[in-house]
Amino acid sequence: MEKKDLTEVQDFLSIEDSEILQHPCYFKILKKFMFPEGFQSKAEITLDIAQETLSPKKRRTILYDSGRKGKFHEVLTKLTPYIKYSQIIRDNNISGICCSVRSTNDEILYLLIDLDVPSIFYAMFSKQIVWQLILNIVEALRPVVSRFGLPPFKVMFSGAKGVHLLWSLDRQAIVDYERHVNLPELSNRTIPGIRNLKREKVSSVNDMFRFTKTLLQAILLHTVYKGNIKIPQEIIQKLKVYHPYQIFRLSPDSKNCLSILLDCSSQAKGVFRLFSPHPSTRLVSIPLSDLKAEDIILEKYRDYQTVLEDARIENVLQRFEKNEIKLFLQFPNSISRSQIRKILRPDNVFPTFSILLRFGVMYSIERSPPSFGFWFRFYELKSFYEYVEKSIYFYKEEFAQDIIEY
Secondary structure: OOOOOHHHHOOOOOHHHHHHOOOHHHHHHHHHHHOOOOOOOOEEEEEEEEEOOEEEEEEOEEEEOOOEEEEHHHHOOOOOOHHHHHHHHHHOOEEEEEEEEEEOOOOEOEEEEEEEOOHHHHHHOOHHHHHHHHHHHHHHHHHHHHHOOOOOOEEEEOOOOOEEEEEEEOOOOOOEEOOEEOOHHHHOOOOOOHHHHHHOOOOOOOOHHHHHHHHHHHHHHHHHHHOOOOOOHHHHHHHOOOOHHHHEEOOOOOOOOOOEEEEOOHHHHOEEEOOOEOOOOOEEOOEOOOOOOOOOOOHHHHOHHHHHHHOEHHHHHHHHHOOOOHHHHOOOOEEOHHHHHHHOOOOOOHHHHHHHHHHHHHHHOOOOHHHHHHHHHHHHHHHHHHHHHHHHHOOOOOHHHHHHHO
16 A cells, blocks of 8 residues: 555645634633633643644643643633633644543532444444444433433534543542541442452542443443344444354453453543544534433434534534524433432442442453343342341431332
8 A cells, every 4th residue: 555644645634724713603602611600610621733734733722812821621711802802812823622521629510421433333334334233332321220210412523433422520529538538338338359349549439530431331331231222234244243241342442352442441530522623634513412401312414424524613503603503502411419329329320330330341242141130130139138227227317208209
């Protein structure tokens, strides 16, 4: 094959592409997500800085006011005028904006799931077939999170090869007190390796970001084994798939490269693309769902070509010019502390959560369905008696309904 320069095979974002970020509508959307209601702090921001004939570089620091330096999320406030914001975008060649799941006060603002499809899938199958598989995963997740008592998630096109699923989180729903997540369900229960988890510097019981990552992975793992993920017949025949677990992975380090990554690492790394162009595709991360509608995905976005067309920079700009930003401004549904505690009950996600801690992220999704079923039932029964015993021992009137339901 003839060797070519990278610039010949890929169009990189340029400062001209930042026109979308300089639009007043985008400024309004950015403030909506950067300053969520109920929090005294703001979301951290990571920037894509355009470079001529090179891929954009990541940075948080900007220059403003004739040479002063500062982090973007420290310079921008609720009172910052649009003119100053627009000038910062132009002067610093900012071509993309990523919003963090954490605030500047180290609080959790959002819960994020990234469904990332490897490029080889798009090479082996038609793009519409792969897109249908992604939508089937989203559809399978919906009844699972509903049964667990969680509200519907916001669905966004990632701008590349997958989708982002997003919730917001109530303030103080999950915090660290004395290096332990302040949820009795974690510290008081007999979960696998609890003593070691308490002693580790960063673990699922003493770090709130690691905990939320494990919790989201447990929801995904539960959906793969207990949910109803419909795999298109073309994929089943070509890959000889008999169960969904064969084409999914939770860890980027998994040896199964021919699999879809159900990624929650952004929960730890802390960023998701906020309706701005993706550096590798120049497509904008657009909303695909309407939280007020019955269907989780808007009907027109079941067609992959429509998604690609609507995600083009010029088409998003047209929507901004017409002030069609209702879906962009639609804030993700919020998860409360009581919902987090409820999801950790033995009849919800707790057995799957235990399997993750017992076998690890990489190997928990490599178990055969009978093996997963055995361990799920094992931890379900093991935690049942403890749950009832402690609920009665530490009885409060508010626990009565939970015990009756269980």
